[in-house]
Amino acid sequence: MRKTISVICVFVFILFILLFPEVTVHAAADGLLLWYTSLLPTLLPLGILSNILIASGYFHYITKYLYAVIKPFYPISRAGVFPLFAGLLFGFPLGSKITADLVSSHEMSKAEGNILICICNNLSPVFLNGYVFCTCLKRPDLLPVGIVSLYLPPLFYGFFGLLRCKKGTVFSPDTKKPTSRSQLNFKIIDAGILNGFETLTKLGGYIMFFSILTAFIRMFPFGSELTQTLCAGILEVTTGIHKTSAIRSFPLRFGLALGFTSFGGICGLAQTSSMIKDAGLSTTHYLRMKTVFAISSVCIGMLLLSGM
Template identity: 35%
Template sequence: MKRNLPGIGIVVLFAVMLISPKAVFNGASEGLLLWFQIILPTLFPFIIITNLLLSTDSIHYISNAVGAVLCRLFKVSENGSFAVIVGFLCGYPMGAKVTADLITSGYVTREEGRYLLSFCNNTSPVFILNFIVWKTLRREELLVPSLLILLGTPMLMSLIFRRFYLKGRRQFEYPDMKKEAKDEKTDWNFRIMDTCIMDSFETITKVGGYIILFSVILELVRSIPWQIPAVTWLLPSLEVTNGIVLIGKSALPLTVQYPAILALTSFGGFCAVAQTQCMIQKTSLSILPYTIEKLATAMVTSLFAFLYITFC
């Protein structure tokens, strides 16, 4: 019976889509516009450049520049520091993609990859500033606190997560397989550029597909004439951007809205979980520990946000 549940769910979804074509159209349109207007122009260039950095073995320039600080702070290897930078600055699911690429390319070990994934796949500061603070909350005084809470909480949680992955070591080491090949440099040619661009198109298309699918599901649930309170409360967790809009338009007081929005942003929604699974499927990393760690980080984020908005 358990094996048949996914198939049954897909059949039910198919039937609901046939019954509600207008909701499917609206959801797909919103998801496509979100992908085309926001995700594609902001994420696609970073996917190309990170692919080029990895393909040409150029990440050591960045790792050498900032690795000393990040290695001491997060106990990662120099190559792992590249995932920290991308994961905190470029947004979902770049942290997961770069971590997976570092593992498959032999730059970091799988154990370090599991640790990096636990705290390096986050919402970008640009999204926090533009969409959350200025467009949704419309309170510029929350700009600095939101950045500090959303970026600082994963760093704080890394102190806890590292205990499960370091296993008594002081920090993660450089993989032996990459030490032997680190002097081998790839000659530049346009075939590398073509490969990186095509891989970037594949990645951004998959991200768009997940966004559209989850936007359709969200719109279908919203179109149901009767509303179940539990489903209504969990609806924003499907997709982070639409979820933030739903919370922002609700009648909830700011003391509830603000922690809820920051918690959802920290978690990324189940759409971001699906995107992350897509990025790491070529590695041995499991999505379940990642999901648990993101939910724990979201809970701590909501606590900090509630304390700030209530007392400060």
């Protein structure tokens, strides 16, 4: 049954492409333009650098000092500090990519990796400030409320999840980390560059695909404005947040924007799945926790907004 539904969906998608080639071309161009102008120059250098740091072992020098600062407050491993800070600062999807690379290189266990991809794979503070609160909501003064609402649930979950992992009551390392020496050569740099371009090319394909799908959905309006906004936000985060601008009630706009941002959209789920599949991390667990975080973020945000 599931296979039949998948075949039907693919057939319908191809049919729409053939029937509406102009819409397809414009949507694909918009998606690729977003990828080329925003994601590629922002994430590619960071992706290449993280690949080189992990492959060379030099990231240990960075985590050495960060771990000493965060260890008394947060029960994370020394290797886990790297994706935690990189994911929170630079945002999705670097958090999941770096975590998966560390699991694949046996720097951390799958158990810790499954927790970390839920903590550090969020949209960055720069995106929140520039796009969500300044451009769409036009309320930059609410940025602190947004940061608390969006980052508190995953960090809270991570604290207790990592604490259990560290104590070994539920989780245990899958493999022992092999001993290695830090080194840097052109072979590692070349591999890091190729890996970075491969990762960003995948992201570009997913963004183009979901841009086309979103354009097709917009062609066939159904239900109320709220229903259309919910469908768009669940499918792709930036489109959903943009459509909240048409909703008159600001508390409702604010809550929806927080929910879409926290969840990340099905497009974000597909991109994350492509980042973590080779490391054996759980997409199902990631989806379940992102749904919980989205609901929690909306509740916290509305509570804080009502108290202002």
